[in-house]
Amino acid sequence: MSKRCEICGKEPRGGNTVAHSKVTTRRWWKPNIQRVKVVLDDGTVKRIHVCTSCLSAGKVNRG
Numbered sequence: 001m002s003k004r005c006e007i008c009g010k011e012p013r014g015g016n017t018v019a020h021s022k023v024t025t026r027r028w029w030k031p032n033i034q035r036v037k038v039v040l041d042d043g044t045v046k047r048i049h050v051c052t053s054c055l056s057a058g059k060v061n062r063g
Contacts, residue, residue, distance in 0.1 A: 003030075003033065004033070004049065005031060005033060005049060005050055005051040005054060006048045006049050006050060007048075007050050007051070007054040007059050007060060008051065008053075008054055008059075010031040010051050010053075011031065012028050012029065012030045012031070013028070013029045014026065014027070014028050014029075015027065015028075015029065031051045031052075031053075032051060032052040032053075033049050033050070033051055034049070034050055034051070034052060034055065035047055035048070035049055035050075036048065036050055036055065036060070036062060037062065037063070038050070038060045038061060038062055038063070039061045039062070039063040045063065048060075
């Protein structure tokens with residue numbers, strides 16, 4: 001499965017979790033990617049990987 005949103009390009013980002021004692025632990029922030037059917041401008045239907053923030057913002061036409 002794709003780990004990247006095909007609309008906004010959002011992908012997993014790495015970084016540190018920093019505790020109150022300043023101890024750092026490596027971790028990942030992963031976007032919520034869904035595989036949905038969308039209707040393209042020419043009327044064809046295609047499955048693409050889209051993050052849920054793009055879905056709720058209405059950036060894709062699900063038909």
